Amino acid sequence: MRGHGVSWGRLPGAAQQLLPVRSRHDALPDLPSMLPWGNGRSYGDSCRNDGGVLLDARALDRYIAFDPATGVIDVEAGVLLSAIIDLALPNGWFLSVTPGTRAVTVGGAIANDVHGKNHHRAGSFGHHVLGFELLRSDGTVLPCSPTENPEWFAATIGGLGLTGLIRRARLQLKRVAGPWLRGDSQRFGSLAEYIAIAAASERDWEYTVAWLDCSAAGRRLGRGIFMRANHAPAPAAGAAPPAPRGSLRLPFTPPLSAVNGLSLRLFNTLYFHRPAAAARDALWHYRPYFYPLDAIGDWNRMYGPQGFYQYQCVVPQADAERVLTEMLQRIAASGLGSFLVVLKTFGDHAARGLLSFPRPGVTLAVDFPNRGARTLALLDALDALTRSAGGAVYPAKDARMSAAAFQQYFPQWQAFARHVDPKFTSSFWRRVTGSTTQ
Amino acid sequence: MRRILIMGATSAIAEATAREFAARGAALFLVGRNADRLAAIADDLRLRGAVQVDTHLMDARELTRYPQLVDAATQCLGGLDTALIAHGTLSDQPAAQASIEVLLDELQVNALSHMALCTELGNRFEAQGHGCIAVISSVAGDRGRQSNYVYGAAKAAVSAFTSGLRQRLHSKGVHVLTIKPGFVDTPMTAAFRKGPLWATPATVAKAIVGAIQRGTPVLYTPWFWWPIMQIIRNIPEAIFRRLKL
Numbered sequence: 001m002r003g004h005g006v007s008w009g010r011l012p013g014a015a016q017q018l019l020p021v022r023s024r025h026d027a028l029p030d031l032p033s034m035l036p037w038g039n040g041r042s043y044g045d046s047c048r049n050d051g052g053v054l055l056d057a058r059a060l061d062r063y064i065a066f067d068p069a070t071g072v073i074d075v076e077a078g079v080l081l082s083a084i085i086d087l088a089l090p091n092g093w094f095l096s097v098t099p100g101t102r103a104v105t106v107g108g109a110i111a112n113d114v115h116g117k118n119h120h121r122a123g124s125f126g127h128h129v130l131g132f133e134l135l136r137s138d139g140t141v142l143p144c145s146p147t148e149n150p151e152w153f154a155a156t157i158g159g160l161g162l163t164g165l166i167r168r169a170r171l172q173l174k175r176v177a178g179p180w181l182r183g184d185s186q187r188f189g190s191l192a193e194y195i196a197i198a199a200a201s202e203r204d205w206e207y208t209v210a211w212l213d214c215s216a217a218g219r220r221l222g223r224g225i226f227m228r229a230n231h232a233p234a235p236a237a238g239a240a241p242p243a244p245r246g247s248l249r250l251p252f253t254p255p256l257s258a259v260n261g262l263s264l265r266l267f268n269t270l271y272f273h274r275p276a277a278a279a280r281d282a283l284w285h286y287r288p289y290f291y292p293l294d295a296i297g298d299w300n301r302m303y304g305p306q307g308f309y310q311y312q313c314v315v316p317q318a319d320a321e322r323v324l325t326e327m328l329q330r331i332a333a334s335g336l337g338s339f340l341v342v343l344k345t346f347g348d349h350a351a352r353g354l355l356s357f358p359r360p361g362v363t364l365a366v367d368f369p370n371r372g373a374r375t376l377a378l379l380d381a382l383d384a385l386t387r388s389a390g391g392a393v394y395p396a397k398d399a400r401m402s403a404a405a406f407q408q409y410f411p412q413w414q415a416f417a418r419h420v421d422p423k424f425t426s427s428f429w430r431r432v433t434g435s436t437t438q
Numbered sequence: 439m440r441r442i443l444i445m446g447a448t449s450a451i452a453e454a455t456a457r458e459f460a461a462r463g464a465a466l467f468l469v470g471r472n473a474d475r476l477a478a479i480a481d482d483l484r485l486r487g488a489v490q491v492d493t494h495l496m497d498a499r500e501l502t503r504y505p506q507l508v509d510a511a512t513q514c515l516g517g518l519d520t521a522l523i524a525h526g527t528l529s530d531q532p533a534a535q536a537s538i539e540v541l542l543d544e545l546q547v548n549a550l551s552h553m554a555l556c557t558e559l560g561n562r563f564e565a566q567g568h569g570c571i572a573v574i575s576s577v578a579g580d581r582g583r584q585s586n587y588v589y590g591a592a593k594a595a596v597s598a599f600t601s602g603l604r605q606r607l608h609s610k611g612v613h614v615l616t617i618k619p620g621f622v623d624t625p626m627t628a629a630f631r632k633g634p635l636w637a638t639p640a641t642v643a644k645a646i647v648g649a650i651q652r653g654t655p656v657l658y659t660p661w662f663w664w665p666i667m668q669i670i671r672n673i674p675e676a677i678f679r680r681l682k683l
Contacts, residue, residue, distance in 0.1 A: 022625045023448075025474040059450070059625070062482035076478075087485060 010307035038105030044399025077107030096128035113158035120347030126157035132169035137423035155419035158353030183229025191222035214337035249297030257304035315391035338367035406432035446525025450624035454643035460488035548592035
């Protein structure tokens with residue numbers, strides 16, 4: 001398989017060799033350089049292994065057990081979050097934490113300790129993992145949980161697939177009334193306003209998130225739309241919008257990025273001013289609410305053949321307004337941003353993984369079409385700001401941070417490194433540890 | 439389509455088809471060689487809606503054991519309505535053209551075993567006056583090619599055998615379905631480079647279930663293999679023998 005398609009950012013790169021893992025009872029192949037690969041939704045090179053092999057775990061997609069009384073589900077690691085919803089939701093259960101796409105595997109969600117719009121309430125994905133089974137290249141099978149092999153549990157949550165192959169996992173789901181969410185959305189004019197609304201909404205709202213207009217400058221800088229919601233019982237018959245059906249798909253890659261300065265300003269202005277941006281009482285089906293982009297298959301192709309970078313950082317709450325303002329000024333001045341800009345305030349839950357990304361503060365995620373050196377220079381400037389604020393950048397989204405930056409963001413990286421399987425590695429890991437071996 | 443025997447149940451196409459059956463609330467009898475894999479698939483299918491799943495260990499080469507196998511399935515499920523015969527290997531052509539032993543083994547696994555099971559099932563379904571036998575053959579059986587003619591010959595035998603059986607049992611209320619998948623992205627074909635002609639097991643599975651429900655005699659899946667194979671079948675030998683297919 002070509003480099004395109006194995007990671008979500010579609011950055012040009014070396015061809016990758018995929019080797020399927022067929023059964024959770026199979027031994028690992030005897031190869032010097034392997035990396036587990038799920039559904040390829042990591043953006044950069046944390047799911048690439050140039051010159052080595054990717055262990056394609058998508059065929060590990062079997063349910064093992066589900067208890068509709070307790071909401072505990074046991075699955076193989078290649079099961080997609082969408083498959084868990086398919087089985088659990090009709091029984092009144094939902095994912096305790098979900099990222100913005102349901103097309104990720106359980107193994108990938110653990111390996112990146114993914115987060116969602118309810119981080120301030122529920123923490124990240126790893127907080128709801130009851131246990132998993134880790135297969136090492138020497139054939140050892142390690143059952144891991146908070147009480148069994150706890151050091152391997154902590155290394156593997158957020159461990160980017162480097163500690164071994166997660167074969168199966170047990171998750172605690174959460175009770176919900178059904179597929180509906182009820183909430184509201186409101187415009188805000190500045191980052192200060194965002195921070196105030198986010199803080200005021202945490203108590204009563206399970207899900208909070210904001211979209212930001214990254215092309216707005218001057219007095220409009222930091223404007224956006226704040227959305228919050230709770231799970232809700234089914235509305236009265238006839239009052240519910242129809243559940244979404246079908247989906248679109250980008251069937252080919254345009255020769256140039258469809259995202260440029262003009263399309264960006266136009267889209268952002270229209271999106272900010274559309275009537276639904278200030279909805280007092282909105283009812284959403286969970287699919288458009290949590291997974292709006294899943295309705296457009298292969299949306300990542302819109303950035304053209306050169307692909308795109310996503311930059312997601314978190315900065316401590318105390319400095320958030322100042323640091324993010326400076327970031328937004330740089331992004332607006334560069335004209336390189338995108339419409340997909342998200343702000344979210346993380347809660348105080350200490351993450352369980354040694355390399356977990358979520359930590360207290362405000363997180364900003366921005367897509368950037370790949371325009372070569374200009375884009376990289378901007379991202380380096382953003383990194384300088386993140387570093388000076390004592391923040392961190394999300395490895396699942398990254399394809400370019402320096403080894404020095406990574407080691408500052410993840411001070412436990414050496415403790416983590418002791419758990420890396422000697423035959424497991426990734427392009428990301430070699431880059432951020434300054435290692436040239438495979 | 440309620441009580442179903444699946445031979446070769448750990449194959450990717452069989453497993454994907456079993457998920458379709460399970461979602462429709464079928465009772466399943468899974469046959470394979472690997473107990474761990476069968477058990478994992480059975481657990482999964484129960485959660486996907488199968489009302490009953492039983493497993494049975496057997497090697498398809500054991501040709502004399504088919505009557506016992508059908509007895510066991512019938513007893514377990516309280517009768518039998520449908521059988522999906524999906525086991526097989528993708529022959530190692532160079533090895534099979536170099537050794538008669540390998541050749542005979544390939545024909546046993548990919549042709550004789552299918553014929554033996556079809557014979558047993560055909561007679562039982564004829565006696566009960568209903569039933570469906572769905573057999574996975576291959577587009578490779580439509581014309582022998584130098585790159586895989588041993589596998590192709592076995593599949594050609596299966597296609598011809600099921601064609602005759604279909605004629606014989608048509609008036610007896612028994613449906614015989616010959617399934618001819620093209621390139622399917624499964625562990626059996628992991629070593630191949632994938633292009634636009636490749637289909638997923640899930641796509642093929644949906645087509646198989648549709649063909650069983652409609653009583654289709656021969657299914658090319660995905661559909662575009664029908665015109666492709668019409669062309670390949672009709673290339674004159676004078677030209678065909680020079681091609682590198």
